Structures are given as structure tokens and as C-alpha cells.
Amino acid sequence: MQLHSLLFPVCVLAEHTQQAFLSSPGPKVAIIGAGAGGAACSYYLSSATEADITIYEKNDYIGGRSNVVYVHDDPLYPAPRFNLSFSDFDLDPITGIWDGQKFSFTLDIHEPSWKTAIRLLLKYGTSPITVKNHVKKVISTFLKLYDAPFASLTLAAKFLALDSQTSVLANKYLSDLGVSGKFSHDIIQASTRCNYAQNLDQLQALTMMVCMTSSNVMSIKGGNRLIFENMIKASEANLKLETEVMKVEKEGDKWSVDGELYDHVVIATPIKQSRLSLPANIEFPEIEYVELYVTLVSTRYSLNTSTFGKSPPNFILTTTSSSTPWFNSLSVVQSYLDELVWKIFSLEEVTDVRLDELFSGEITWIYQHKWEAYPKLRPRSDFGKIEVEKGLWWINGMEGFISTMETSALMGRNIAALIANKTSL
Ligand SMILES: Cc1cc2nc3c(=O)[nH]c(=O)nc-3n(C[C@H](O)[C@H](O)[C@H](O)COP(=O)(O)OP(=O)(O)OC[C@H]3O[C@@H](n4cnc5c(N)ncnc54)[C@H](O)[C@@H]3O)c2cc1C
Known part of the structure; x- marks a missing residue:
């Protein structure tokens, strides 16, 4: 679901930010969260100023929701959580739209595009x-x-x-x-x-x-979080992993982050998930998140033909019907020895009974994680403040507008430019 490319051309934009704001004496900046937004903010801020940057991250890794999982705990087999394919895994997907009873449309990338276009035209007109x-x-x-x-x-x-x-x-x-x-x-x-x-x-x-x-869509071999690791490394920020910030409060014209004083604090995480205590007068728009189960399974067995019929596709999307499927998507993400690794996105937990419904034989490895994945994207036209109070900034209001790695990174870069702008005044 990338908009432009996976991320905007890093070097070009760093240069652009630099030209716009020139180098200036460095503010002391804390960034809370080392996901896409925090990493991009650190990178662009260090490109445009002499800022002294500290990044606080409660996890023991960089990347936040952009994470990788190792199949059978084998570091040679990192499995992407996203709908992104690794460049060295080229199982061409046949995509099918499953409504719980039948496939309403299938798309085979080997089919000549004119044929697909005619099928689309016949079924859906000019839509x-x-x-x-x-x-x-x-x-x-x-x-x-x-x-x-x-x-x-x-x-x-x-x-x-x-x-x-x-x-x-x-x-x-x-x-x-x-x-x-x-x-x-x-x-x-x-x-x-x-x-x-x-x-x-x-x-x-x-x-x-x-x-x-x-x-x-594009992806990075080894996991997209490598981009964010490299951005943080290049920024030479002081990175504090496994350090959860509990309290941000105003002290004179500075901000205190668990007792340490800063000129600027960038909150680079959804507020609700952060457990942060913030001054009571500061308001953030309510953004509820979708709880999504991401399940990865490894098996040498194919999809269950008694559920999906003969020769089912290997990338199944779903839509609603009187028997709407309990899962949202099901796809092959990579191979593992003689097995295939499948990824299931669902709003409900994946049980053994459900796996029997999907696959025709034994599952040798399973990983399941519930994420607060993305906002419930109800219509809105207020995305909260970017500078919520003088010197206190927030990236994730962006998620009510568009929620992707790229847009969090865009807001991180935007805040870096705004801070650099203030610094150069
Ligand atoms: C299953 C799934 C699939 C997705 N698929 C895609 C996709 O295909 N393409 C795409 O572009 N996006 C996808 N997304 C969304 C994407 O992951 C997010 O939009 C993006 O990672 C958000 O980045 P962020 O930096 O804003 O927030 P996060 O990645 O959530 O980073 C916030 C960081 O802050 C840390 N933190 C929180 N509170 C504290 C605290 N108090 N102290 C210190 N650290 C704290 C967290 O540990 C986390 O590392 C997906 C998300 C999920 C869960």
C-alpha cells in the first residue's frame, strides 16, 4: 500500500531539507519511539541541524510495527508480516477474491493483460x-x-x-x-x-x-525495518532501546522526559498504546486501533479443497456475503525447505479447527501475534495538532489521514523540517 515508492528518495529529500534550513546550532531533542516516524524524524533532523538527538524505544529492536519474524526461529528465513514480497522469492501469485462460498474473481499474473482487461470490462463495465x-x-x-x-x-x-x-x-x-x-x-x-x-x-x-x-509496492530484502535501522544509524542519535518513557512534563521552557530536559520532544507513537503520562491540559484526538491477528504457518500441505474447491489460488483476499469469511486474507509469503509459509490476517484468533478448514494437512510451525495495527479509519477532517504545545510534537495524528510506514516517515520528516526552521530563526 505504498504511495510513492516504499520511502521517498532519502538523499534527495535530505538535501532539500538542508538547503531550506541550512545548518544551525543544535537543539536538544528527544524522540519517543523508533518506528518509521521516529527514525525518519531523527534522520532528517540530523541532516538539517546539529541537533543532539536521543531516541527512546521500549522494544529491544528498531521498527515498531514494521517487524520481522523468523520461520521455525531460523534467522535464515525472515518472514515479512506485510503484503510485501521478498525479492528472492518469486512464487507468482494467483489472486482470488473469496466470499466464503465462491471465488468472485481471480487474477493470474501469467494471463495476458488484454485478456484480464476484457474479463474486468465484461464483469464490471468501465468502473x-x-x-x-x-x-x-x-x-x-x-x-x-x-x-x-x-x-x-x-x-x-x-x-x-x-x-x-x-x-x-x-x-x-x-x-x-x-x-x-x-x-x-x-x-x-x-x-x-x-x-x-x-x-x-x-x-x-x-x-x-x-x-x-x-x-x-516494494520491499527491502531482510525486512523493511532495515531502512529505519539505517536512518537511525546515519543520524548518530543516542538510541536507548528497552527504555519505556513513562512521563513527559513541562519544566519552564523545556520538556522533561523521565527527568531529562529537552528543547523539543517528538512523540512518535500512537498515544493510547504508549502508556505515556502527559500534562492534563494537552488533548489528542481519540483514535481507536484495529486489533488484528497476524498468523504465520509453515506446512507442506496445500489449501483444503473441500473448503476452497479444486486448484485454489495462493493469494486469497476476501469480501462480504451471507457467509463472510472469518479471515481477511491468506497468502504464501515464502518457502521454507520443502514447505510453504502462509500468512493469515484475521480479526479473530486462528484456532486448530480453523487451520483444518484452511489446510489439508499438518502444520509444522505457527506464529501468532495480535497487533493494534492501524486506526479504525472513520471519516474525519481533524487530524490533531502537529505541534501540540510549544516544543512538543506528535507524528501519529497522520494515521487518521493515511496510516502507512511511508506517511509516518513523511510526518517525521515534516516535523524535522519544522524544528529545523524554528532553530534557524
Ligand atoms: C500487521 C500489520 C501490517 C501492516 N502492513 C503495512 C503495509 O503493508 N504497508 C505499510 O506501509 N504499513 C503497514 N502497516 C502499518 C505500519 O506498520 C505503520 O503504519 C507504521 O509502522 C507506523 O510507524 P510509526 O513509527 O508511526 O509507529 P510504530 O511503528 O508503532 O512505532 C512506534 C514505536 O514507539 C515505541 N513506543 C511506544 N510507546 C513508547 C514509550 N512510552 N516509550 C518508548 N517507546 C515507545 C513502540 O515500541 C514502537 O516501536 C502494517 C501494520 C501491521 C501491524
């Missing part, structure tokens, strides 16, 4: 073209956010008229656009259920369009 063109237009508007720092996302979204997408439910937006209900239900909803575990009557239209850009 795929309408959506493709519209998404292109909206995403090119979104990319304007990269052009210059913005002090308010709420105002920037309004200025670019993107609030007309964030404030409307996706199903209404699509029907106003004249997109057929069948195409929305079969194809677009399958994508939103896979990428954000939400149906078209649950999430805002901008996020729905982000889902429809996913053909440009």
Missing part, C-alpha cells in the same frame, strides 16, 4: 478505469505534501481538498463517483479488508484509494 484514473488524480494531489513543510495537517488536507475524501465513507464516495456496486464489493473491498481490515462502510475514502495503489 475499473474510472477508479484507476480517479486514484491517480488524488494521489498526485497527495504527493504535494512532499513539496514543503506543513504546520497543520488539518489545514494542509483542507487546502489540497483531500478532506473531501477523508470526511466521507468509501462506499458513498464510490457510488457518488458512479462506480458499480459489484466492482466496489468484489475488488475494492477485498483490498481494504486486506490492507486495513475494514469494509467500505467502515473506512474513509482516501484510505480506500491508498489501497487501490498497491500495485507499486
Whole structure:
């Protein structure tokens, strides 16, 4: 679900930020959270200023929600949690949309594209073209956010008229656009259920369009979190792993982070998940998160044909019906010796009975983790303040607008530019 590429071209933008703000005496900055947002903030801040940066991270690794898991605990087999393929694993996916009873559409990447286009046209009319063109237009508007720092996302979204997408439910937006209900239900909803575990009557239209850009997805061999590790390394920040911040409070014109004083503090995590104690007068918009089970299993057995019928696809997306599937997506992510590793995204826990429903034989390895994965993306046009109080900044208001690694990194870079700007005044 990347918008531009996995991340914006790091060197070009670092240079841009530098040119805009020039080198200046360094503020003392604390960043709470070493995920995509915190790492990007540290990187760009160090490129633009002489800032003395400390990053606090409660986990023992960099990357936050961008993490890897080792199949059978074998470090040679890192399995991605995301819908991203590793460059050295090239099982060509056949994608099928499963509604709990039948596959409503399948897509084989070996099929000539003209044939797929004709099948789409016959089934869904011109809706795929309408959506493709519209998404292109909206995403090119979104990319304007990269052009210059913005002090308010709420105002920037309004200025670019993107609030007309964030404030409307996706199903209404699509029907106003004249997109057929069948195409929305079969194809677009399958994508939103896979990428954000939400149906078209649950999430805002901008996020729905982000889902429809996913053909440009890229990934990093060894795990995307390597990008964030390298950003932090390059920034030469003082990284404190396994250090959970409990309290941020104002002390004169400085901010105290568990007793240590800073000129600026960047909160680079969703507030609810952080257990942070903050001054009572500071308000953040309520953003609830989707609890998603990510389950990885390794097996030499194929999918259960009594559930899915003969020759099921190896990438299954789902949509709603009178018997809506309990899982959101099911896909092969890599091989492990003579087995395949499958990834299941679901809102419900995966039990043995459910695995029997999906697979025709023994599972040799299973990993399951419940994530507070992404916000419940209800329509909204207020994304909170970026500088919540003088010197106190917040990255994750961005997630109510668009929730991806890239957009957290974009907000990290934006805050770095705003701090650098203040420093150079
Ligand atoms: C299963 C799953 C699949 C996803 N798929 C994709 C995808 O395909 N593409 C995509 O772009 N995005 C995807 N995402 C979303 C993506 O992971 C997030 O949008 C992105 O990682 C957010 O980065 P962040 O830095 O804003 O927050 P986080 O990654 O959550 O980082 C916050 C960090 O702050 C730390 N922290 C929190 N509180 C404290 C504290 N008090 N003290 C110190 N440290 C603290 C946390 O430990 C964490 O490391 C997915 C997420 C999940 C869970």
C-alpha cells in the first residue's frame, strides 16, 4: 500500500531539507519511539541541524510495527508480516477474491493483460478505469505534501481538498463517483479488508484509494525495518532501546522526559498504546486501533479443497456475503525447505479447527501475534495538532489521514523540517 515508492528518495529529500534550513546550532531533542516516524524524524533532523538527538524505544529492536519474524526461529528465513514480497522469492501469485462460498474473481499474473482487461470490462463495465484514473488524480494531489513543510495537517488536507475524501465513507464516495456496486464489493473491498481490515462502510475514502495503489509496492530484502535501522544509524542519535518513557512534563521552557530536559520532544507513537503520562491540559484526538491477528504457518500441505474447491489460488483476499469469511486474507509469503509459509490476517484468533478448514494437512510451525495495527479509519477532517504545545510534537495524528510506514516517515520528516526552521530563526 505504498504511495510513492516504499520511502521517498532519502538523499534527495535530505538535501532539500538542508538547503531550506541550512545548518544551525543544535537543539536538544528527544524522540519517543523508533518506528518509521521516529527514525525518519531523527534522520532528517540530523541532516538539517546539529541537533543532539536521543531516541527512546521500549522494544529491544528498531521498527515498531514494521517487524520481522523468523520461520521455525531460523534467522535464515525472515518472514515479512506485510503484503510485501521478498525479492528472492518469486512464487507468482494467483489472486482470488473469496466470499466464503465462491471465488468472485481471480487474477493470474501469467494471463495476458488484454485478456484480464476484457474479463474486468465484461464483469464490471468501465468502473475499473474510472477508479484507476480517479486514484491517480488524488494521489498526485497527495504527493504535494512532499513539496514543503506543513504546520497543520488539518489545514494542509483542507487546502489540497483531500478532506473531501477523508470526511466521507468509501462506499458513498464510490457510488457518488458512479462506480458499480459489484466492482466496489468484489475488488475494492477485498483490498481494504486486506490492507486495513475494514469494509467500505467502515473506512474513509482516501484510505480506500491508498489501497487501490498497491500495485507499486516494494520491499527491502531482510525486512523493511532495515531502512529505519539505517536512518537511525546515519543520524548518530543516542538510541536507548528497552527504555519505556513513562512521563513527559513541562519544566519552564523545556520538556522533561523521565527527568531529562529537552528543547523539543517528538512523540512518535500512537498515544493510547504508549502508556505515556502527559500534562492534563494537552488533548489528542481519540483514535481507536484495529486489533488484528497476524498468523504465520509453515506446512507442506496445500489449501483444503473441500473448503476452497479444486486448484485454489495462493493469494486469497476476501469480501462480504451471507457467509463472510472469518479471515481477511491468506497468502504464501515464502518457502521454507520443502514447505510453504502462509500468512493469515484475521480479526479473530486462528484456532486448530480453523487451520483444518484452511489446510489439508499438518502444520509444522505457527506464529501468532495480535497487533493494534492501524486506526479504525472513520471519516474525519481533524487530524490533531502537529505541534501540540510549544516544543512538543506528535507524528501519529497522520494515521487518521493515511496510516502507512511511508506517511509516518513523511510526518517525521515534516516535523524535522519544522524544528529545523524554528532553530534557524
Ligand atoms: C500487521 C500489520 C501490517 C501492516 N502492513 C503495512 C503495509 O503493508 N504497508 C505499510 O506501509 N504499513 C503497514 N502497516 C502499518 C505500519 O506498520 C505503520 O503504519 C507504521 O509502522 C507506523 O510507524 P510509526 O513509527 O508511526 O509507529 P510504530 O511503528 O508503532 O512505532 C512506534 C514505536 O514507539 C515505541 N513506543 C511506544 N510507546 C513508547 C514509550 N512510552 N516509550 C518508548 N517507546 C515507545 C513502540 O515500541 C514502537 O516501536 C502494517 C501494520 C501491521 C501491524
